Amino acid sequence: MSIVPKQHFNKSNMNLFRPDVDRVAGYIPGEQPQESGWVKLNTNENPYPPSPQVVEAIAEAAGGRLNVYPDPLATRFRRRAAELLDVDPDWILPANGSDENLTILIRSFVDPGELVSYPYPSYTLYKTLAELQGAEHEQLPLNADWSWNYQLAEPIVERSKLVFVPNPNSPSGNLWSNDDISRLIPRRGILVLDEAYVDFSDAALGIKMLSCEAGNRIVITRTLSKSYSLAGMRFGFAIACPELIFGMRKVKDSYNCNALSLAAAVAALEDIPWMQRNVQNIQNTRVHLTGQLERLGFDVVHSQANFVWATHSNRLHKVIYESLKQRRILVRYMHFYDKMSTDTPEIDGLRITVGTDSEIDRLLQALEIIV
Amino acid sequence: MSIVPKQHFNKSNMNLFRPDVDRVAGYIPGEQPQESGWVKLNTNENPYPPSPQVVEAIAEAAGGRLNVYPDPLATRFRRRAAELLDVDPDWILPANGSDENLTILIRSFVDPGELVSYPYPSYTLYKTLAELQGAEHEQLPLNADWSWNYQLAEPIVERSKLVFVPNPNSPSGNLWSNDDISRLIPRRGILVLDEAYVDFSDAALGIKMLSCEAGNRIVITRTLSKSYSLAGMRFGFAIACPELIFGMRKVKDSYNCNALSLAAAVAALEDIPWMQRNVQNIQNTRVHLTGQLERLGFDVVHSQANFVWATHSNRLHKVIYESLKQRRILVRYMHFYDKMSTDTPEIDGLRITVGTDSEIDRLLQALEIIV
Numbered sequence: 135m136s137i138v139p140k141q142h143f144n145k146s147n148m149n150l151f152r153p154d155v156d157r158v159a160g161y162i163p164g165e166q167p168q169e170s171g172w173v174k175l176n177t178n179e180n181p182y183p184p185s186p187q188v189v190e191a192i193a194e195a196a197g198g199r200l201n202v203y204p205d206p207l208a209t210r211f212r213r214r215a216a217e218l219l220d221v222d223p224d225w226i227l228p229a230n231g232s233d234e235n236l237t238i239l240i241r242s243f244v245d246p247g248e249l250v251s252y253p254y255p256s257y258t259l260y261k262t263l264a265e266l267q268g269a270e271h272e273q274l275p276l277n278a279d280w281s282w283n284y285q286l287a288e289p290i291v292e293r294s295k296l297v298f299v300p301n302p303n304s305p306s307g308n309l310w311s312n313d314d315i316s317r318l319i320p321r322r323g324i325l326v327l328d329e330a331y332v333d334f335s336d337a338a339l340g341i342k343m344l345s346c347e348a349g350n351r352i353v354i355t356r357t358l359s360k361s362y363s364l365a366g367m368r369f370g371f372a373i374a375c376p377e378l379i380f381g382m383r384k385v386k387d388s389y390n391c392n393a394l395s396l397a398a399a400v401a402a403l404e405d406i407p408w409m410q411r412n413v414q415n416i417q418n419t420r421v422h423l424t425g426q427l428e429r430l431g432f433d434v435v436h437s438q439a440n441f442v443w444a445t446h447s448n449r450l451h452k453v454i455y456e457s458l459k460q461r462r463i464l465v466r467y468m469h470f471y472d473k474m475s476t477d478t479p480e481i482d483g484l485r486i487t488v489g490t491d492s493e494i495d496r497l498l499q500a501l502e503i504i505v
Numbered sequence: 506m507s508i509v510p511k512q513h514f515n516k517s518n519m520n521l522f523r524p525d526v527d528r529v530a531g532y533i534p535g536e537q538p539q540e541s542g543w544v545k546l547n548t549n550e551n552p553y554p555p556s557p558q559v560v561e562a563i564a565e566a567a568g569g570r571l572n573v574y575p576d577p578l579a580t581r582f583r584r585r586a587a588e589l590l591d592v593d594p595d596w597i598l599p600a601n602g603s604d605e606n607l608t609i610l611i612r613s614f615v616d617p618g619e620l621v622s623y624p625y626p627s628y629t630l631y632k633t634l635a636e637l638q639g640a641e642h643e644q645l646p647l648n649a650d651w652s653w654n655y656q657l658a659e660p661i662v663e664r665s666k667l668v669f670v671p672n673p674n675s676p677s678g679n680l681w682s683n684d685d686i687s688r689l690i691p692r693r694g695i696l697v698l699d700e701a702y703v704d705f706s707d708a709a710l711g712i713k714m715l716s717c718e719a720g721n722r723i724v725i726t727r728t729l730s731k732s733y734s735l736a737g738m739r740f741g742f743a744i745a746c747p748e749l750i751f752g753m754r755k756v757k758d759s760y761n762c763n764a765l766s767l768a769a770a771v772a773a774l775e776d777i778p779w780m781q782r783n784v785q786n787i788q789n790t791r792v793h794l795t796g797q798l799e800r801l802g803f804d805v806v807h808s809q810a811n812f813v814w815a816t817h818s819n820r821l822h823k824v825i826y827e828s829l830k831q832r833r834i835l836v837r838y839m840h841f842y843d844k845m846s847t848d849t850p851e852i853d854g855l856r857i858t859v860g861t862d863s864e865i866d867r868l869l870q871a872l873e874i875i876v
């Protein structure tokens with residue numbers, strides 16, 4: 135490789151970017167301290183390791199033929215996922231993490247100037263993706279108890295080309311029913327049901343909606359990052375009718391999933407009991423965490439995810455977050471500057487990932503002192 | 506997971522896709538037979554395995570903490586690549602394969618209706634990406650000897666927001682000089698120098714151009730797929746001034762490279778002698794292959810890549826391709842329906858990847874019979 139002098143250009147002819155890109159601040163991922171010793175409850179990672187079968191499958195694939203391209207159609211993975219979900223493989227589109235599928239969706243369906251909507255507060259990436267695409271974007275109003283304000287939301291849904299709805303939602307962790315969701319399918323657009331956290335809920339019913347009347351305008355996205363303990367692996371998949379999957383496939387890079395993540399994903403879906411055991415542990419810890427937070431004076435939304443949304447009526451959330459951070463415990467402090475609806479106040483709070491029992495004990499001990 | 510009946514929707518209300526997506530046929534990757542026994546010389550893969558250090562690094566990372574997100578800034582990789590290239594880490598943007606960087610580039614710089622141009626024939630993905638972005642696209646004319654037709658090309662470059670130039674080019678394998686390249690930098694746009702194959706050339710001089718007057722409008726893309734034998738791994742990186750990298754980073758998914766590919770990429774760059782030895786073997790085989798093809802009556806472009814472009818003046822290329830395929834030898838038959846320039850004929854030919862000596866011997870033995 136050759137040599138170029140270390141130098142920086144400070145010339146200001148950098149207005150070559152698309153104005154939409156210039157304007158975007160960019161999505162800011164949660165803090166990722168690189169040293170050990172932290173209790174990390176800020177980015178909704180699963181505290182348990184993935185199945186040993188996954189680790190074996192990766193090692194085997196690494197010793198295989200990495201010099202050749204992976205299967206661009208992800209045939210083995212799609213077959214396995216299809217079996218589990220009882221659909222045909224044509225209903226499955228794997229991606230390099232669920233984030234990539236969200237990007238593919240917006241690039242597939244939304245032209246500049248068309249409307250993208252999503253509940254507020256929810257995953258902040260939806261807005262960033264809409265901005266990058268040059269799309270219009272609007273927030274779908276929720277009530278203070280995280281139920282839908284349909285009177286305000288439905289007219290926006292009707293004008294939308296694409297609606298993102300995470301279910302369970304983040305940061306709240308609540309799960310909306312299929313009846314709720316069915317009112318959010320735009321008549322001339324796509325509903326994306328982002329089910330990143332659905333395995334932590336009592337019932338994953340969203341997929342039933344694919345067979346409803348409007349099911350061919352619904353795309354469900356899933357990820358192996360959370361319930362399958364594979365955030366480091368980057369693997370997600372979309373489920374939708376073949377006509378939608380066919381078009382989305384044209385937008386993705388041909389070889390978007392590498393040989394190792396494909397092998398890992400197949401192995402992960404072949405060890406469902408391992409995933410379910412970890413999910414059960416997290417659900418148990420969630421009950422404990424919720425009860426103890428309430429005892430300490432927090433209001434906690436009934437969570438169906440691997441995190442809880444906690445607010446305290448007479449302590450400053452930012453101060454609690456900072457005090458925890460001083461003790462090397464990271465939770466996510468979130469402040470939402472817009473209102474959920476016209477009649478709700480501005481909110482902030484703490485989103486706390488459900489870690490192991492011992493991590494949660496350390497958190498609770500610290501909170502006993504702080505609040 | 507839940508159950509949805511196996512069914513297909515045949516309703517034709519599928520006009521929800523962006524018209525640009527509807528129009529695109531989609532990039533068609535080279536044939537990837539899944540059975541063994543094929544001599545596969547059609548997708549420019551490196552026939553040699555990656556460094557054992559890479560395989561070790563992957564196994565180690567797989568046993569590590571796959572449940573947590575990878576470093577979104579790819580700090581270790583950027584530091585290592587920066588050392589090798591003698592630039593600051595801020596000059597490096599890693600991606601999930603070079604294809605992802607090409608997508609990021611077009612989404613960063615090209616608004617719908619703006620012009621993207623590229624030499625013809627070259628990598629067919631450039632056109633697909635332009636179409637998906639709703640951009641205009643034009644072919645930059647070449648002469649029949651693969652030199653530039655500047656009289657026709659320069660006015661198109663001047664109107665371009667983004668110019669893609671692969672160097673060495675595909676399918677021809679020829680390398681253009683920096684003097685050639687310097688005439689292809691648009692005054693109000695970006696030149697992307699796609700150096701996927703540059704390690705197989707005698708001199709990788711493109712990076713010197715980053716310090717020229719117009720260097721802050723140049724982005725170089727590299728990949729580990731070819732010279733580092735890691736096509737299955739999906740890892741590429743862009744090199745450009747920090748202002749460009751900063752903006753491009755906003756467009757990419759936060760966690761676009763997974764923990765395993767990051768570990769593999771660092772390990773690959775730490776065993777340069779392994780890569781160079783394989784490159785040397787391929788260069789030697791390329792000389793042998795070129796000489797033998799010429800002996801058999803082929804015209805072969807002087808290649809600086811890991812493939813050669815061969816044409817035969819009195820045999821049908823399609824027939825040769827089919828005859829080889831019957832013998833389980835895959836090469837790439839390519840037909841270019843547009844003309845390179847107004848005064849050149851329509852061309853077709855065979856793009857043959859430089860495999861191992863024994864693979865090339867099997868090819869040559871078959872060709873002895875066929876032509």
